[in-house]
């Protein structure tokens with residue numbers, strides 16, 4: 413049924429392909445002679461006079477634009493020139509998150525925003541509308557235990573139905589698109605009935621279930637772009653070469669994705685230009701061929717992967733905040749935008765829990781060295797955050813404070829004597845065998861303290877089961893203490909100034925009566941992690957933020973230098 417809905421949507425998108433493409437024409441002409449309007453009027457007049465079909469109009473349009481770009485012809489001449497100009501290729505990727513496309517009104521604003529960059533030829537990546545992904549997951553969980561006959565009454569299902577149909581209507585989409593969306597919503601209900609019947613929601617089904625969010629938002633948005641005369645073409649990422657591992661709910665993009673996506677998008681664009689509107693977050697498992705997802709917030713990764721695949725000039729991720737901030741604004745309202753970050757800083761920040769970026773999203777951008785700009789779709793004038801390979805760190809001390817709560821920590825002490833080799837190797841081979849990844853580590857020769865990455869630990873049952881098994885294995889070689897309800901506070905910044913940072917940190921923590929339970933400074937030189945108890949963590953973040961960002965830290969540092977306290981990089985001490 414879902415495949416049928418998709419093919420209806422595809423044929424709909426195909427029928428849209430026959431409209432003219434004002435953005436492409438306008439962009440080319442702006443760069444050369446700004447003669448598009450007269451050209452379009454001329455062609456429209458001619459079309460009426462001579463009764464051209466759409467195909468004829470398109471061919472003449474293209475020849476005409478190419479001719480004007482070449483500056484060789486008069487307005488009423490027809491030329492057979494073919495343009496093979498690289499400047500006409502797709503130029504940037506613009507990703508809009510759920511909050512940016514949460515309603516018809518927001519979709520209109522996003523469309524205006526895209527059109528306000530007439531010099532760009534963007535690829536658009538969209539997330540599901542608003543909180544649709546959460547609602548789909550909740551609907552799935554309710555379906556497991558509510559019984560088939562109660563599925564139609566699931567509150568979240570009805571919310572999703574209402575939101576998508578209302579949005580399609582408010583955007584003035586034609587009846588064929590409204591039936592595509594109705595068809596998909598019907599499929600969604602059938603799927604939930606299947607879940608209710610099976611009384612089970614596997615990770616694979618969970619991914620298929622949430623894929624409805626992005627599949628619907630992109631269809632609605634592409635159709636709206638077409639309605640307002642900006643030719644757009646919808647794509648499901650799993651149909652255009654996004655090949656992933658089969659790790660449902662947390663899949664990884666495989667290398668084969670890049671050439672496949674480039675071939676498809678570039679090929680379609682050159683043969684028939686239309687703004688690509690692509691589902692974020694989704695892929696196709698290389699063995700199972702089933703729909704996979706890239707982990708929560710995975711549309712950021714879709715965007716950077718497309719940037720790399722097409723070698724684009726810039727990757728823009730549009731959110732509901734003025735860029736990456738000095739800390740999570742929901743913890744401390746005085747958080748401020750960080751104007752520049754390196755890929756390394758952004759990756760650490762994302763990995764250690766800043767929800768604003770997907771943990772893996774910096775990888776493709778860094779590999780292809782493409783700048784990433786984090787912008788606010790509610791406040792497009794704000795400069796946002798620019799993430800690049802390098803930046804001037806001479807004035808940087810601390811960049812951002814990140815909190816990851818509800819962490820499990822392990823203290824592992826070897827039962828053997830000092831001087832035994834291979835202890836660390838044995839411990840880490842146990843984690844490898846169990847497929848559990850570790851966040852932060854602090855070691856001595858006979859003991860290790862570490863925190864576990866919770867993303868691997870998906871459901872409650874599994875957490876307990878996995879942890880029990882892990883402790884059992886570790887107890888064969890060590891005394892193990894499992895500590896729950898911990899938080900990691902990660903200080904992302906210039907670790908060349910770690911003495912200053914740590915001096916201040918311990919001052920703040922001492923004043924607040926907080927004991928640090930583990931400290932770790934990674935080799936990355938941008939991150940110092942502190943483990944504290946969950947109950948103290950938010951208070952600590954606020955106090956640290958005040959100390960680092962609400963006082964003149966740099967002059968404090970310079971004053972230290974003038975007072976004969978020279979700064980010595982930590983590795984030289």
Ligand SMILES: Nc1ncnc2c1ncn2[C@@H]1O[C@H](COP(=O)(O)OP(=O)(O)O)[C@@H](O)[C@H]1O
Nearest residue numbers: 509510511731732733736737739740766767768
């Ligand atoms: N350091 C931070 N900087 C900016 N936003 C942050 C930070 N930490 C957490 N956030 C949260 O991340 C949200 C934006 O990320 P996300 O919800 O994934 O955006 P989108 O869905 O638009 O892609 C913000 O609304 C904010 O609450």
Ligand SMILES: N[C@@H](CC(=O)OP(=O)(O)O)C(=O)O
Nearest residue numbers: 509510539545708709710711
């Ligand atoms: N819709 C998915 C993917 C995503 O990237 O969303 P957002 O861009 O709104 O964080 C999620 O909620 O996880």
